[in-house]
Amino acid sequence: MDSVSQIALGSAVGMAVMGRRTALWKAALWGAVAGTLPDLDALVDFGDPVRNMTYHRGESHALFYLTLASPLLAWIVTRVHGEAALFKRWWLAIWLVLITHPLLDTMTVYGTQLALPFSNHPFGVGSIFIIDPLYTLPLLVGVGVALASRRTDRLRWNTAGLVLSTAYLGWSVVAQQQAMAVARESLARQGVEAQQVMATPTAFNTLLWRILVITPDAHLEGFHSLLDDGRDVTFDRFDRGTALYEQLRGHWPVDRIAWFSKGYFKMHERDDDVLMSDLRMGQEPYYVFTFRMAQRHSDPVPLERPEQVGTRPDLERGLPWLWRRIWGEPLPPPR
Template sequence: MDSVSQLALGAAVGVAVMGRRVGVGKAALAGAAFGTLPDLDVFIDYGDPVSNMTEHRGNSHSLLYLSLLSPLFAWLLCRLPGQRVHWRAWTLTLWLVLVTHVLLDTMTVYGTQLLRPLTDYPFGVGSIFIIDPFYTLPLLLGLAVALVRRGTRGLGANRLGLWLSSLYLGWSLVAQWQVGLAVDRALAAQGVEVERRLVIPTAFNTLLWRALVITPEGYLEGFYSLLDKGAAPEFTAYERGMELYPALAGNPHVARIARFSKGFFKMSERNGQVFVTDLRMGQEPRYSFNFVVAQRHAEGLALVRPEQFSERLELSRALDWLWRRALGEPLPPPGQWASQVR
């Protein structure tokens, strides 16, 4: 999740466990600091953009490593005046702050390697977008009340914020399941041969969902809102460029994206440059993780150091489409719609 959500979650957990012992302000500050700690791995340069992407949420998000580090972090925190007597309580608190950070990240589709060093498999439920104000606002509001109104009522508001945000995560799982059923029914009715499929929310909400379907011929993309009033999801077919894959399958960067995306990737060529793209994050025709991995010459494909190219729709148009489509308006896919309204 985004930094604000992780900060708010860490602070709220800190207040819930330590608010009565050390005060709401200190508990919130410690929780916020350690709640953002695992994401500091974004400042580590692993040598190239593909490695930087796939190593994020790696060792810093390992449940084992964070569990082993929690007592040490608590010991460091207890070096502050008056905190030594709370070492056990701080150990539990910081463990909860760090573990909830990792588990929340796992609810997104990106991929969290929470079982390192046993495996570097990127777990991702994909039921919530990386930024979702409906999850974050209850935490912030409950925390704000706790900071302003000290005592039982403030702590109760903080707990309520935690409960509401957790219930929202539960709702996201139910919504994902319901949309998945509708997508599967539509694919079966159309006789689509499915190799793998993914259902993930669009930006900032759990009302409008994106379906991504890998087929032997390419891939399908479709959008389905819970307000579509029973209409079946519609899909648009795209080429996946897999004819480029055999020549580059041995490239470690291509292989890494193929594994990290769990097969939800495409190959493409533009102006002699060959790209590998993670299809999970973004939507046609623009994606967040799009990497140049080769250059075409007369002799064939030559490998190059990966470069990342992120392409996004103009924000105002993207939000306009998102809002209208989420409310059930039958709009074409965002890339087509943006070209029509220019």
């Protein structure tokens, strides 16, 4: 999730655990700090764009390592504030703040390597977009009111924010399963041989879902709003570049993206370049995580250091379409 959401969640969890045992501002501050720490790996250059993408949310998001770090951070907090008697409570608070960060990230589609060092599997539920105001606003309001109010029951606002935001995550999973059910019904009616099917929310909401389908030689993209009148999904078909993939298979960056994307990728040529895109984040033809993997001569020549050449959608066209499509208008996506 985005940094604001993680800061808000960290503050809310810190305040909920510490309660009135310490000043609320201390719990909120250290919760925000600990809630930010795992994402500092984004500042590390691992050597090239593919490594930077696929090593992000790695060790710094692993539950095992975060658990090991929590007592040290709790000791620092108690030393700073002279609250040694509250060490165990601070330890619990810091630990919960640290581990809820990657658990929240796991709800997005990106891929969070929770189980390192035992497994490097990139977990991703994919039921919530990386920025969703309906998740973040209850946390911000709950924390803000609890800090600003002088009432004795002010922590109830923080608790309410946590409950509402967590309930929204639960709703996102229910909505995702509904979208998946509609997608599978449509594919079955259309006789599509689907190898993999995924439903991810479009930007800032959990009503309009992007359906991504992998077939033996192509990928399909369709959209379904929970407010649509019918249960039919119109799919557009796109070539996946399977021949290009076979030619470049064995090149580490190509294999790495194929693994990290869990097979949701495409390869294509642009001018003399061979590009590879992670299909999970974006929509046709705009993908942030697109990499220049090779140059075309008689055969593709792999690049030693891939380059990120991703593109973002045109917001002037995309946002009006998004708003109208959420409400069930059967509009084709902007291409």
